[in-house]
Structure formats: structure tokens, C-alpha cells
Amino acid sequence: MFGLWFFFIIHGLQIFAPPSTLGTPATHLIFHLRSSPHAHSVLHAALFLQKRRAWIRWIRSSPRSPETPHYLWILGRLQRESMSRFVVTGANKGIGLEIVKGLLETNKNAFVFLGSRDAARGQNAVQSLLEQNSESYSGRVEALEIDVSDASSVLQASETVRTRLQSGGCGGGDGAGVSSPAYLDALINNAGMMPEDASSPTGFASCIDVNFRGVVRTTEAFLPLLEPWKGRIVNTSSTLGPSFVAKCSPERQALMTDPDVTHAQITRLVDECLAIASADGSLRGKFAAAGLSGIDGNMGVYGLSKALVNMYTVQLAREHPSLTINAAHPGFIKTDMTAPFEQSAGRTLEEMGAKTPAEGARVLVHLATAKVRGSGWYFDSDLQRSSLGR
Numbered sequence: 001m002f003g004l005w006f007f008f009i010i011h012g013l014q015i016f017a018p019p020s021t022l023g024t025p026a027t028h029l030i031f032h033l034r035s036s037p038h039a040h041s042v043l044h045a046a047l048f049l050q051k052r053r054a055w056i057r058w059i060r061s062s063p064r065s066p067e068t069p070h071y072l073w074i075l076g077r078l079q080r081e082s083m084s085r086f087v088v089t090g091a092n093k094g095i096g097l098e099i100v101k102g103l104l105e106t107n108k109n110a111f112v113f114l115g116s117r118d119a120a121r122g123q124n125a126v127q128s129l130l131e132q133n134s135e136s137y138s139g140r141v142e143a144l145e146i147d148v149s150d151a152s153s154v155l156q157a158s159e160t161v162r163t164r165l166q167s168g169g170c171g172g173g174d175g176a177g178v179s180s181p182a183y184l185d186a187l188i189n190n191a192g193m194m195p196e197d198a199s200s201p202t203g204f205a206s207c208i209d210v211n212f213r214g215v216v217r218t219t220e221a222f223l224p225l226l227e228p229w230k231g232r233i234v235n236t237s238s239t240l241g242p243s244f245v246a247k248c249s250p251e252r253q254a255l256m257t258d259p260d261v262t263h264a265q266i267t268r269l270v271d272e273c274l275a276i277a278s279a280d281g282s283l284r285g286k287f288a289a290a291g292l293s294g295i296d297g298n299m300g301v302y303g304l305s306k307a308l309v310n311m312y313t314v315q316l317a318r319e320h321p322s323l324t325i326n327a328a329h330p331g332f333i334k335t336d337m338t339a340p341f342e343q344s345a346g347r348t349l350e351e352m353g354a355k356t357p358a359e360g361a362r363v364l365v366h367l368a369t370a371k372v373r374g375s376g377w378y379f380d381s382d383l384q385r386s387s388l389g390r
């Protein structure tokens with residue numbers, strides 16, 4: 001009962017006293033109660049008020065802040081609550097690196113695990129960020145070795161993150177040596193590749209393995225680390241996914257845009273495609289015969305892999321209604337992935353309308369951090385929801 005009264009008193013003070021004046025009446029009351037058995041009520045009121053940073057500043061600046069377990073516990077809890085933690089795969093360059101930078105810039109309390117399949121490339125990317133803004137980024141970004149095509153690498157990476165969250169690093173733990181879980185706010189599945197020769201069965205399979213199965217593998221390994229009530233997953237997709245779907249037979253289109261699609265149906269489609277890719281005949285001809293005319297070369301296979309990512313996004317969001325899970329097309333972006341197009345088109349990427357990696361990262365950072373209305377949706381680079389099949 002006291003807790004309820006206390007809640008109303010503090011809430012009243014908050015309404016009548018702006019955060020900058022919290023040092024007056026509320027301060028005295030809370031200061032008195034901080035070392036009392038009602039410290040927990042203080043914590044809950046403070047958390048409710050969502051003024052976490054103001055509270056942390058106030059507790060720290062108080063001349064009478066005693067180094068008591070209560071004080072440390074409250075401070076640790078507030079800090080933990082105010083921290084946001086992210087994992088971004090394929091983040092050592094291109095759009096992924098800009099997603100990391102965007103997260104660090106958008107939220108000064110963000111801690112980002114910068115995923116890279118190559119440890120040295122990951123460290124170099126972290127170093128490049130620190131050289132750009134050491135004062136702000138220092139202690140908030142860390143390289144994470146993760147090859148999404150390798151199940152043991154993905155599991156190892158999730159274990160590394162779990163340990164870091166529990167040990168009090170990256171804003172985890174509670175600062176008082178008391179173990180309490182800290183969670184990831186968002187996983188951004190960004191790693192991806194464009195196949196060089198998708199007409200060979202191995203080229204085809206490796207594109208599906210990195211772009212689609214890599215997303216599934218990583219998601220399954222990191223799901224238990226996500227904040228259960230508000231965690232997010234953002235999948236870097238492509239407009240070539242819906243373009244692929246639009247070229248398929250009506251039956252295939254119905255499946256690939258079905259809001260009730262199951263994981264078993266997605267897996268069956270993948271297995272069927274891999275079997276067709278291994279059969280004799282031209283890539284285009286054998287897939288067209290199966291109602292999958294969208295497969296007309298490397299871009300078509302890449303489009304299939306992103307259509308599968310979109311289907312998985314729909315399925316996963318339906319099965320995890322407390323999470324926010326979306327996919328997005330970053331736009332046509334100048335990166336190492338699109339560099340070969342210059343040669344084939346005989347024009348520069350800029351002449352073809354390519355944007356910068358920072359512009360590509362915008363929709364993905366938005367889906368990971370901003371207020372987002374839906375889940376299981378596919379977004380275009382203009383932040384608008386878009387169709388799964390054109």
C-alpha cells in the first residue's frame with residue numbers, strides 16, 4: 001500500500017516539478033528514503049518516470065551519495081535500464097558499418113557489437129570508428145567475430161555476447177556484483193552476398209546459405225538474448241525479393257506473400273529450389289518450369305534469397321508477437337557488393353542513382369531504434385511499408 005502512495009507522491013512531484021528542478025522537493029524526499037527500506041519504491045517510481053538519465057545524473061552528483069549496496073544497486077539498475085545494446089552482422093564495411101555508426105549516433109547510451117566474419121577486419125572497422133569520434137564511441141563498440149554461414153561461429157558469437165551481457169560489460173549486470181540478466185535491444189541481420197555464379201549448384205547454395213539460412217541461424221542463436229517484451233530484429237532485405245516474387249506463378253506468389261506462412265513451408269521451398277538447382281538444364285528453364293521464373297541469373301537467385309528472408313520475417317513476427325521484427329530494403333547503395341555493376345553497365349554507380357552507405361543504413365537504424373507501428377512488415381528505403389510481391 002505504501003508503495004502505491006509513494007508512487008502517486010513521486011508522480012505528482014514529477015508533474016509539478018520539471019526534471020531540472022528535481023533537486024528540490026523530490027530530491028529531499030527521495031534522498032531521505034534512499035537509505036531506508038523503501039529504496040525499492042524509489043527505484044520503481046524512477047523507472048516509471050522514464051527519466052533514467054536525469055536520475056543517474058542526480059544520484060551521482062549528490063554530495064551525500066553513500067557507497068552503500070543500496071546506492072550501488074539502484075545506480076547499477078538505472079544504468080542497465082538506460083543502456084541499449086545491439087548486434088549487427090556483416091558490419092565491417094558498407095551498409096553494416098554505417099548501421100553501427102548510426103546506432104552510436106542516434107543513442108548516446110548505445111553499445112554495439114560490430115559483427116565481422118574476419119576478426120582483423122572487425123577490429124579495423126572498430127578502429128576506424130574510434131578514429132572518427134573516439135570521445136563519443138570509446139567503450140561503446142566492440143568487434144564480434146561471426147560468420148553467418150558457419151553454425152559453430154554463430155553459436156560462439158552468441159555465447160560471447162551472453163557472457164558480456166552477464167558480466168557487467170556493455171552496460172550489463174547491475175554494477176553491484178549482483179547477477180541479473182541484461183538483454184539485447186536489437187539484432188540486425190545485415191550480412192549478405194551477391195553470388196558470382198549462381199548457375200552452379202554450389203554458387204546457388206552458398207547464396208541461399210549466407211543470405212537466408214544465415215539469417216535463420218543467427219536469429220535462432222540470439223533470440224534468447226533479446227529483451228523479451230520489446231526486443232527487435234531487423235533483416236536487411238532487398239527490393240529484388242518482391243521483384244522476384246512478382247515474376248513467379250500465382251500459386252508461388254500466394255505462398256511467398258502468405259501472412260500465415262510456416263517455417264516448414266519455407267524450408268520445403270528452399271529444399272525444392274536446391275534440388276532444382278542441382279538438376280540438369282539451364283537455370284532459367286528449369287526454374288520457370290517450376291513456376292519460379294524470377295530465377296534468371298545471379299540477381300534472380302539473390303532475389304529468391306531475399307524473398308525467403310521476407311517470408312521468414314513474416315513467420316517469425318507472427319510467432320513472437322511481443323517482439324518487433326521487420327525487414328527493409330536499404331536502397332541502391334554504392335558498396336563493394338554493387339561495385340561490379342559499374343563495369344557491366346559502363347556507367348558509374350552515381351550515374352545509376354546509387355546512394356551512400358549512410359543513406360542505406362537509415363531505414364535499418366530507424367527500425368532498430370525508432371517507434372515502429374508494425375511487425376512482420378517489409379519496408380522500403382523511404383521508411384514506408386511495402387508489398388512483399390509488388
Ligand SMILES: NC(=O)c1ccc[n+]([C@@H]2O[C@H](COP(=O)([O-])OP(=O)(O)OC[C@H]3O[C@@H](n4cnc5c(N)ncnc54)[C@H](OP(=O)(O)O)[C@@H]3O)[C@@H](O)[C@H]2O)c1
Pocket residue numbers: 089090091092093094095096116117118121146147148149150190191192193210214236237238239329330331332333334335336337338
Ligand atoms: N548495396 C546495395 O545496393 C544493397 C541493396 C539491397 C540490399 N543490400 C543488402 O545490404 C546488406 C549489406 O550489403 P552491402 O551492400 O553493405 O555489401 P558489402 O559492402 O559487400 O557488405 C557485406 C557484408 O556482409 C559480410 N558477409 C558476407 N558474407 C558473410 C558471412 N558468411 N558471414 C558474415 N558476414 C558476411 C561481408 O563481410 P566481408 O567483408 O568479410 O566479405 C560484409 O561485411 C546485404 O544483406 C545486402 O544484400 C544491399
